[in-house]
Amino acid sequence: MALVFLVAVALLNARGIRESLGANVVMTVIEVSGLVLVVVLAGLVLGRGDGEPHRVIEFDESATPAFAVLAAAVLAYYSFMGFETSANMAEEMRDARRVYPKALFGALLTAGVVYMLVGLGVSIVAPPEQLASSSGPLLEVVSIADVGVPERLFSLIALIAVANGALLTMIMASRLTFGMARDGLLPSMLARVLPGRRTPWAAIVATTAIAMILAATGSVAELAETVVLLLLFVFLSTNVAVLVLRRDVVDADHFRVWTIVPVLAVGTCILLMTQQSAATWLRAGVLIAVGLVLFVLARVTGSGGRGRAPGSGEAGAGEAGPGETGPGGTDADGTSDSASATASQPTQDR
Template identity: 25%
Template sequence: MKSDVFRKMPVEKLLSHNQEGKGLKKVLGAFELTMLGIGAIIGTGIFVLTGVAAADYAGPALILSFIISGIACAFAALCYAELSAMIPISGSAYTFGYVGLGEIWGWLIGWDLILEYCVAVAAVSIGWSGYIVNILNILGIHLPKALIAAPGSGGIINLPAILILALIAGLLLLGAKESAKLNNILVAVKIAVVLLFIILGFKHVEPANWHPFMPYGWSGVFSGAAIVFFAYIGFDAVATAAEEVKNPQKDLPKGIIGSLLICTVLYIVVSAILTGMVPYLDFKDNAAPVAYALSKVGIQWGSALVSVGAVCGITSVLLVMMYGSTRLFYALSRDGLLPKVFSQVSQKSGAPTKSIALVFIATALVAGFFPIGKVAELTNMGTLAAFVIVSLSVIVLRKSRPDLQRPFKVPFVPVVPILAVVFCLFLILQLPTFTKMAFLVWISIGFIVYVFYGYKHSSLNEEKIKS
């Protein structure tokens, strides 16, 4: 068993899944992929995290925090682009780790991503619920506390969070093409709202608010970078769509790198204007900093519009994250590391129906009955770990499989992948101890699941037994 846990999935075997009549339907292009990336990246980060990070960590130097996180993501994004164009198969970091580093590493990063996606979906749905409840309160509609909060937060069930998850799951059952259409509309609305904030806010910037620029020093800037990294989580979801892309060799790199560039520019501009409009300490404990800044300078209608944009933004994040998690379960199941039932695909819609049902049940239970709290920080930890595995896989595959066709190549290998690993490990060190300990517990559980189920049922193991 010792050597078998490092067995690698042959690229040729994976690509055979992508033949006509097998796998998922090819319906996405470069535009849809870019919109998927923006849909996942711009949401909670820009509408919520900017204020928290400015007040508690970086001050006006939040701009530098976003740049540092953006650079770390850029190095990792290049690695994702090479591997996803070379291996256009569902599973993202899990698949790349399986091919490059071996089964045990692929499984552990897949297990890690299960937690990342499900916790992110649950946490974002709770945020969506909070925004909707707030809007209903403004309209004079007051829902009972028992139905809008989890037991640990003074209620019985967070019903709005469960209802939005049910709606998203229902949409995903219709297929990737229909989901992408709705996502395009939601992304267009939220980009319009972000641009409106930039135009309105620019006129109200007071340079005096940028002093002191770095009130918490470089340690605050680096801590802020680790926190706002959550704002960049999303282009991984573009890679999970690989199997449904019409021309993956060209379109995947465009979608991954394009969405990251657009979002990085928007984040930097918004954080600069936000801290220029209002003193950074005013954002302490403020869950809606963008809307607050506009109302503070007297633009009430703009504040209301931003709230609508935030709901659209958070909805598209939910859609893309839930989509990504279902494709991850599909890939793990297809390879035998999870029960085969989760890789069954609907003949009509081409969607992995059982995976969608599983993700809905898991996220609804967490969102409806558990207050998320610190567990949401595991999303950052999980993504950073995935980026490390993907970057290392690029280096290994360049040496072990130089024969593979690479439509897109990371420049300056191994320097760029090594820089991605160094940046990600540095940001991991900035995260709270609780987050790192909880991550180790989850990975330990995953190792046990692999030993007692995954190893025996792996498609590679079954092939070995047959031969």
């Protein structure tokens, strides 16, 4: 079933960015509605005197508070997955230097508030032991509230949330793979796009195949832990790059973060990496090794996507990439000119 689902996601991804993000908006509204429902139900339980507010500051006597917080932070990283990959879509929006930072921080703040309220509400309503042993912790809140909300309806919302996360991940993964191939960091075959839709079909096929292999060889918990570790590598390298690239002087106006932020981020990433198990490191190491092999292959063979001749089915330096502007000022799915920030401006958008 998981493989069929991934194929469906790939087909939607290949259809176009407008269709994919349209589906994302609908599913996000449903997902947020489910989370708000949990918060409201938790408030009702607390209002009738059945909640236990003191649980939010309690720790298991056998656990060290500092390490317990770190363990929870590692899992929380998975909840925030997707924000970092949204940068891959920056070249498909207007005035990215002004719009993207506001959108990113606004989304982080909104999600952070919602997640905090959900976490507090669930902890107040249900005992930690009950939540830990449950396959659907949020459903425990629905059950305890007992106000007539069908559990099947909430299960459907949870399923939509999973589908939404998968869709976003595959969209961003395919665009990232395409961009790296276009810039010569991966074999150029991954930069091939559909002639009409201009969507990166080769990158979509490759990333979907990897997702299928991972889905068939690991549990949800194992995959989540692996994703978290890989994200930590991404965040670590990104913040190191910020510290290095911020020394460059550019003429264009762009967002600039305080130096202390990437420094703290590097330290935090390293600290959280130490909390991962050996099995997670092994799985992530295999994936990183595969990526390094592809990178070396692209370098040795000179098969980078930059500079490909138009009409070759690959997006070169002067061609429109997925969702970028094509002839006549519109992209393949009929939207207007949106490529204001291109991959050729890495130092201006850091």
